[in-house]
Amino acid sequence: MNFASQFLKDARVMAGDLQHRKIIRTALSHYEVARDQRKASFQSWESARQLAAEAKWDALNHLDKYLVEFTAKIEARGTKVHWASTAAQAREIILQIVRDKKAKSVIKSKAMTAEEIHLNDALEHAGLNVVENDLGEFIVQLRHEAPYHIVFPSMHLTRGEISELFQRELGSAPTNDPEELTMIARRALRKKFLTADIGITGANFAIAETGMISITENEGNARLTAALPKTMISLLGIEKILPKMGDLALFLPILATAGAGQPLTCYNTMYGGPRQPGESDGPEEWHVVLLDNHRTELLADAEQRDALHCIRCGACLNVCPIFKNIGGHTYGTTYGGPIGSVITPHLRGLQDWKHLSNASSLCGACTEACPVKINLHHHLLQNRRNAAAQQPTLKERIGFKSFVQLANHPKLWAFAKKFARLTQPLQKLVKGTRLDPGYHWTQTRDLPDVAPETFKDWWRKRK
Amino acid sequence: MTEREKILARVREALKTPAPLPGSHGEIHLPASAKTISTARQWLPKVGESFDEQLALFAKNTAELKADFQLLNSADEARQALLRLRESENWKRAACHSGGLTDAICPPLNLPLLRTDKPYNVHELETCDVGISECDALVAQTGSVLVTNRSAGGRALSVLPPHHVVLARREQLVADLPAAFELLQQKYVANYPSMISFITGPSRTGDIERILVLGAHGPKKLTIFCL
Numbered sequence: 001m002n003f004a005s006q007f008l009k010d011a012r013v014m015a016g017d018l019q020h021r022k023i024i025r026t027a028l029s030h031y032e033v034a035r036d037q038r039k040a041s042f043q044s045w046e047s048a049r050q051l052a053a054e055a056k057w058d059a060l061n062h063l064d065k066y067l068v069e070f071t072a073k074i075e076a077r078g079t080k081v082h083w084a085s086t087a088a089q090a091r092e093i094i095l096q097i098v099r100d101k102k103a104k105s106v107i108k109s110k111a112m113t114a115e116e117i118h119l120n121d122a123l124e125h126a127g128l129n130v131v132e133n134d135l136g137e138f139i140v141q142l143r144h145e146a147p148y149h150i151v152f153p154s155m156h157l158t159r160g161e162i163s164e165l166f167q168r169e170l171g172s173a174p175t176n177d178p179e180e181l182t183m184i185a186r187r188a189l190r191k192k193f194l195t196a197d198i199g200i201t202g203a204n205f206a207i208a209e210t211g212m213i214s215i216t217e218n219e220g221n222a223r224l225t226a227a228l229p230k231t232m233i234s235l236l237g238i239e240k241i242l243p244k245m246g247d248l249a250l251f252l253p254i255l256a257t258a259g260a261g262q263p264l265t266c267y268n269t270m271y272g273g274p275r276q277p278g279e280s281d282g283p284e285e286w287h288v289v290l291l292d293n294h295r296t297e298l299l300a301d302a303e304q305r306d307a308l309h310c311i312r313c314g315a316c317l318n319v320c321p322i323f324k325n326i327g328g329h330t331y332g333t334t335y336g337g338p339i340g341s342v343i344t345p346h347l348r349g350l351q352d353w354k355h356l357s358n359a360s361s362l363c364g365a366c367t368e369a370c371p372v373k374i375n376l377h378h379h380l381l382q383n384r385r386n387a388a389a390q391q392p393t394l395k396e397r398i399g400f401k402s403f404v405q406l407a408n409h410p411k412l413w414a415f416a417k418k419f420a421r422l423t424q425p426l427q428k429l430v431k432g433t434r435l436d437p438g439y440h441w442t443q444t445r446d447l448p449d450v451a452p453e454t455f456k457d458w459w460r461k462r463k
Numbered sequence: 464m465t466e467r468e469k470i471l472a473r474v475r476e477a478l479k480t481p482a483p484l485p486g487s488h489g490e491i492h493l494p495a496s497a498k499t500i501s502t503a504r505q506w507l508p509k510v511g512e513s514f515d516e517q518l519a520l521f522a523k524n525t526a527e528l529k530a531d532f533q534l535l536n537s538a539d540e541a542r543q544a545l546l547r548l549r550e551s552e553n554w555k556r557a558a559c560h561s562g563g564l565t566d567a568i569c570p571p572l573n574l575p576l577l578r579t580d581k582p583y584n585v586h587e588l589e590t591c592d593v594g595i596s597e598c599d600a601l602v603a604q605t606g607s608v609l610v611t612n613r614s615a616g617g618r619a620l621s622v623l624p625p626h627h628v629v630l631a632r633r634e635q636l637v638a639d640l641p642a643a644f645e646l647l648q649q650k651y652v653a654n655y656p657s658m659i660s661f662i663t664g665p666s667r668t669g670d671i672e673r674i675l676v677l678g679a680h681g682p683k684k685l686t687i688f689c690l
Contacts, residue, residue, distance in 0.1 A: 031673065158672065252661070280612075302481060
């Protein structure tokens with residue numbers, strides 16, 4: 001089954017799953033209130049978005065300069081920088097570090113880039129014990145599932161399901177208390193933190209001016225990952241660049257506001273190197289892996305270059321009527337929701353993933369929610385256009401050719417209208433069944449009735 | 464050609480086509496280079512100008528974050544407050560680092576003290592009930608404590624023990640995030656610490672049904688003494 005038919009099949013099931021819908025609505029209702037309160041606390045949220053979009057525009061449109069600056073600065077303090085054009089190269093770089101260190105256990109804080117390159121599978125395949133330490137990621141890892149949402153990985157699960165999972169996988173006592181469940185995970189993971197050989201993190205921003213990465217998190221898991229293991233590896237996409245450290249004064253609060261409705265996320269931490277002379281703790285070695293993996297192809301599309309502004313806050317997912325109905329797993333992609341529908345065709349192939357461009361009501365809620373002003377719903381239209389121009393489907397070709405004939409010949413046009421009026425009652429008999437020529441449309445929608453008389457006829461009679 | 468050269472070559476090739484400016488619907492744009500840290504200040508949440516307003520805002524923000532903020536008049540009051548915490552939480556071991564405030568306030572606790580300025584055993588830190596540190600700044604706008612591994616006893620002291628106590632001076636209060644970044648630049652531009660962190664409330668998670676739980680991996684309690 002190809003990606004498009006799998007998507008349609010799963011979407012149909014999920015759209016009818018009322019329990020799922022209820023869980024997602026409840027989870028997001030708190031977020032919506034908090035987000036709006038935080039937005040209102042800005043002197044001007046709109047101007048803040050504009051400023052953020054301009055800073056990202058500057059970063060992306062001078063990316064070569066800033067990448068060179070970032071690398072020079074961060075290497076000067078003893079960090080090893082690696083460059084990976086593909087996911088396979090990035091996996092191999094990380095596996096090589098792990099082999100050099102003769103490591104057995106890896107502790108990993110949340111990183112969507114690592115999901116993108118399927119890093120855990122590669123590490124486990126090489127015989128390593130890999131543990132996710134963000135609570136939500138830990139839960140979905142125990143379930144052998146992909147994260148449901150780029151910010152809230154386990155938002156589709158109830159506390160009962162999580163309790164059962166912990167009983168089965170960790171041997172814990174049953175409880176329905178979220179606090180008790182969190183403490184079970186804390187205790188299990190604390191042991192891993194203290195013994196892991198290698199800590200892997202992602203990054204939210206990379207600062208060119210000072211050669212630092214910045215990690216945003218609520219739990220303290222990334223801070224522990226960057227403090228305890230002897231070797232630290234950070235994997236990030238090349239688009240994470242921000243020109244100046246001071247840009248964070250804007251980006252940290254907008255990320256927290258758009259992402260979770262918080263004034264600031266609990267820990268926003270900048271790292272500029274491994275343990276420096278005179279420092280008492282932190283990793284002895286730090287490797288930063290810069291990943292391309294088709295990002296330069298998206299960069300080359302000037303029209304959609306702003307999709308690389310994305311700070312992965314998840315705001316566009318949270319407002320998307322499609323996401324709220326079909327859920328995060330249905331997309332079948334690392335990045336779900338509107339931003340995922342825009343970038344996945346660039347990252348994984350336009351023809352295989354063009355169906356995501358149609359999974360949209362084009363309501364524009366995503367574009368309005370985006371804190372860095374990515375023109376999301378227009379990019380969905382552009383992907384539709386590009387996909388059709390590159391490889392039009394036979395049905396569409398025939399359809400449009402026939403329409404051109406009809407529209408260019410008034411007599412044929414008049415006949416078609418009469419024909420439609422006469423045959424519509426027949427269509428009603430088979431509406432929504434396979435016999436209906438408009439099956440794909442009519443199985444879930446009504447076809448409006450053709451008017452009993454045409455405008456032209458009416459006009460003629462009126463005279 | 465190395466991968467670095469290949470990636471940079473692809474980037475340069477891609478950027479030959481210019482991209483439209485964001486939100487360009489006839490608005491006038493400053494060139495990005497003309498903007499500084501403080502450009503953001505006018506759009507971020509408002510902060511009063513006087514010290515009292517800023518202190519009140521910091522107190523309000525920390526209360527919302529479920530951190531415990533105490534304004535104290537002297538080192539002696541801080542020692543008393545710390546002793547009360549020791550009693551109520553039944554601390555057995557504490558960890559701290561050397562510094563003007565910590566040296567004045569921690570020893571009278573009469574607890575075994577682990578110092579984290581010099582290389583230490585992380586398993587010992589794990590057994591401590593509290594980590595006591597100084598900081599670089601308090602940020603009124605967000606209720607954050609700004610720490611670095613240089614000012615706050617390394618990377619782990621402020622995140623590994625279940626309770627983090629911050630000792631700060633009133634003059635360390637800054638108005639907003641732009642001011643905090645300006646302070647970092649002034650203080651460290653020649654040689655930045657390898658870790659700089661804004662701590663905004665105790666460790667938290669909402670990963671189970673989006674219900675707030677404190678103490679996910681870091682400290683469940685954050686206490687800030689301002690002298």
